[in-house]
Every structure is written in structure tokens, then in C-alpha cells.
Amino acid sequence: MALPRLLILLIGFCGLSSGRSRAGPVPLVIWHGMGDSCCNPESMGYIKKLVEKKIPGIYVLSLKIGRTVIEDMENSFFLNVNDQVAFVCDKLAKDPQLQGGYNAMGFSQGGQFLRAVVQRCPSPPMINLISVGGQHQGVYGFPRCPGESSHLCDWIRKMLDIGAYAKPIQQRLVQAQYWHDPLNEEEYRKNSVFLADINQERCINKTYKTNLMSLKKFVMVRFLKDSMVDPPASEWFGYYRSGQAKETIPLNETALYKEDRLGLKEMDQGGKLVFLGAAGDHLQFSKEWFCENILPFLQ
Secondary structure (H helix, E strand, O other), X not given: OOOOOOEEEOOOOOOOOOOOOOOOOOOEEEEOOOOOOOOOOOOHHHHHHHHHHHOOOOOEEEOOOOOOHHHHHXXXXXXXXXXXXXXXXXXXXXXXXXXXXXXXXXXXXXXXXXXXXXXXXXXXXXXXXXXXOOOOOOEOXXXXXXXXXXXXXXXXXXXXXXXXXXXXXXXXXXXXXHEOOOOOHHHHHHHOOOHHHHOOOOOOOHHHHXXXXXXXXXXXXXXXXXXXXXXXXXXXXXXXXXXXXXXXXXXXXXXXXXXXXXXXHHHHHOOOEEEEEEOOOOOEEEHHHHHXXXXXXXX
16 A cells, blocks of 8 residues: 655755666566655655665656556556556566566555565566565555545455455455455465465465576565554565464564565575665655665665
């Protein structure tokens, strides 16, 4: 999930890249969150320009899922995530600028969507994945919504209340596709059309594990005062302990980690997982924090 306008405090300063390789900077692919779009000048458009300014010569692709910006925003609510991922995989495969490899940065739900890209589509190769507030174990709540999309969010709440795992809702409502009910894990594993698949909840797809482990770094940003994501632990791959919705456990206590279904345990032991904390609410961070904590993984 994501706010329609990424709240970036225009404070702080970060210097330019200390230099680029002979082949030039590694390209960057950005995927926005719920209710946002590729080119909003106060969110993804701002991030794109900031990265281009601080890393001269970098190619930045901010993904537009649809023919127009409005369609892009609407698809963040209503286009099946599997279809979105397939669309992005095809787009990346055809982009000549990306064939030597690229870094990826996903904001809110764009974080887990880009993880699906690296798991399902290893060519061109993703080098580093940066998830900014992504919900990798899903969500079990819909506490508040982007202001400009409040009417949509009210409708989504009603649909989730009716039944997140009902087939028509699973097929059409993006947020239902990463809804993870800790009180009914069996129904989640059986009927989730997206998250249960990429988290290997039903069966083990060895290529998913191999492809994710090919990353150089998997960076996860958690917002320490997050009032939008329920539970915030999902941003670091933690979640509610199964059978209840009060106590959360960290990644290393989850079955997914202990069974190493995605290779996260091996990646963790190899220093490939990076856990970053940002002090603010969901997707609220300063320019200074971004430059100090995120830019090093893009250079």
C-alpha cells in the first residue's frame, strides 16, 4: 500500500556520486505503490529526478502499468498482480538499456511486486532489490488510505470484509491478493492467488529460490512509526504468529525462514539481507535519509 503523494521532507543534503564505472551507472527500475503513479511530481517523479541528479548519467525507468497515468493509478487497485508482473517482465526484457542488469526499488506494494519479478523473471538480471515499506508477508488490516483515493479505499474495505479470499475479489482486487489472514492460514494458502505463490506457501518452486538468491543485496526498509501497514513487521518479512493477530515475530522465527523456502536464511547468513529503519510514518522520510541510506545501493 502507498500514499498517493510520497511525503519527502526537503531537508538535508547529499553529494553527487563519487564516480561511475566505465560502463556507466547501473540502471534503476522503480515501481510505485497503491494509489500512486509512475510520474507524480511529488512522489515517483521526484525520486526519479533526485536519483538522476545525484548519479549523473543513470537510466531510471519508473514503471507505468497502463497506457495513461490515470490507468496506472487505477491498475494499482484493480489489475491482477500476476498480470502486472507479467507485463513488467515483458517490458524489462524488451528494454535495451537494462540488458546488462539493473537495480530495482519498490515503494510499498511495489516492493513485493518487484520481488515477484526477480523470482519469476531472471532476465535481465536484477542486481539489488530495495523494498521501501513493502509488505512481504502481506497485511491483515486496512487502517487508512490515500486521501485522493478515499472513496476507493472505503469500497475496498467493504470488499475485504465480505471475503478477501472469495474468487471474484481475489481475481480483481490487488490488496486482497496480498491479504494474509493469520487466523485462517489454510484458506490463505489455498486461495491467495499472488502472495501465497511467491512466498512458497503451497509448494516449492526451486527457480523462485534460486532467482531470489541471485540478488547481491535485498534491502528492506521498515517505517518505525508506520500507521498504515498492519502489521509493520511485514516490511522486514516478519508477521503475526500463526493463529492470532496480536503478537508479531521477526523473520528469523517464521516457518518461511526456518524452512528456507525462499533462501532468505542463506541470504541472511551470507550478508545479503539489509534491514533499514526509517523514523517516520509510512513512506515519510527526508531527502537526507534517502541519500545516506538508499543511494549507496544504487551507485
